Amino acid sequence: MSASNPTVLVIGGAGYIGSHMVRELIEKNYSVVVLDNFSTGHRQLVTGGQLIEGGLGNVDLLRDIFSKYPIDAVMHFAAFSLVGESVQAPLKYYRNNVAETINLIETMIGHGIKRFIFSSTAAVYGEPEKIPIAENHPLxxxxxxxxxxxxxxxxxxxxxxxxxxxxxxxxxxxxxGAHPSGMIGEMHEPESHLIPLVLRAVLSHVPIKIFGSDYPTPDGTCIRDYVHVCDLAQAHLLALQTLLEGGGSQVFNLGNSVGFSVRQVIELARQVTGRAIEAVEHDRRPGDPAVLVADSSKARRILGWSPVYENLEAIIESAWRWHRSQH
Incomplete structure (x- = not known):
């Protein structure tokens, strides 16, 4: 590790979660290098650090970065993440998410960098066999x-x-959610996440679509576990500290361990915004499990993670502040 403040390379640091991570690292006095090709990221979301434009397909660029900067650890936020698109274009996903990550890991190993924090997903579990989902659930x-x-x-x-x-x-x-400063937040095109879709529907006066109202849940709509983006960044910081202190490889779930249905999210958005929101029911989307709720007790116990935003209303309020500022 370098003698000065640790240096972290954030891959995909101009994206939604990556940009919040960059801000968190800078606030905690880490040196930050950001690599992003802006395929889905936004330059204006990067609020500090050394920004380099490029992707993991460029091995020469990776070698230059590891030669030039005293990188102590790498955080990876650069995956494509649209489930529907992955079904339609699987090779696009395997190339970006797997093959290009091999380029990164090979270059890291070649330069003696041995600390890697990976942005993974509950999608590794598939259709849950039991709720809440713990890390030892079948993959x-x-x-x-x-x-x-x-x-x-x-x-x-x-x-x-x-x-x-x-x-x-x-x-x-x-x-x-979004950063409490209102300076950075969610900017996906196309947007696929429920909370920003609901808030965009408010601002553009269009109905929100409910995909499936016949699930085996109390109100018939899907139930999901929502975790604030700043709480995710905090968990990454704790993971980084664990590795910098010599900790071993591990896997953790990150969620609030509470589920909310689509209808509950829409109703809370009505309360937060004070606006009427029309909802229109559509058929189910293929591949949407009825319920996804995390057991994140391992992260709380081992990392000492303690989410600040355990209240969904507060999560929606932070997102609403951001979306109004963009409209």
Missing amino acids: NPTNPYGSTKLTVERMLADCDTAHGLKSISLRYFNAA
Whole structure:
């Protein structure tokens, strides 16, 4: 580790979660290098650090970065993450999420960098067999997106055995919300996440679509576990500290361990915004499990993670502040 403040390379640091991570690292006095090709990220979301434009397909660029900067750890937020698109274009997902990650890990190993924090997903579990979902739940992804994330997790475990690469994989449930400053937030095109879709519907005066109202849940709509993006960043910081202190490879779920249905989210958004929101029912989307709720007790116990935003209303309020500022 370098003598000064640790230096962290954040891959995909101009994206939604990556930009919040960059801000958190800078506030905690880490040196930050951001690599992003802006395929889905936004330059204006990067609020500090050394920004380099490029992607993991460019091995020469990766070698230059590791030669030029005293990188102590790498955080990876650069995966494609649209489930539906992954079903339609699986090779696009395997190339970006797996093959290009191999470029990164090979370059890291070649430069003696042995700390890797991976942005993973609850999609590695597939259709849940029991709720809440713990880390030892069977891994059976039902779409290429989840399969690519699981492939990288397995690759990281093998690289620990072969090369001593220490990694922490963080399996997110539903990331939501925005930074309390209102300066950075969610900017996906196309948007696929429920909370920003509901808030956009408010601002553009269009109905919100409910995909499936016949699920085996109390109100017939899907139930999901929402975790604030700043709480995710905090968990990454704790994971980073664990690796910097010599900790071993691990996997953690990140969620609030409470589920809310689509109808409950829409009703809370009505309360937060004070606006009427029309909801229109549509058929189910293929591959949507009825209920996804995390057991994140391991992250709380081992990392000492303690989410600040455990109240969904507060998560929606932070997102509403951001979306109004953009409209």
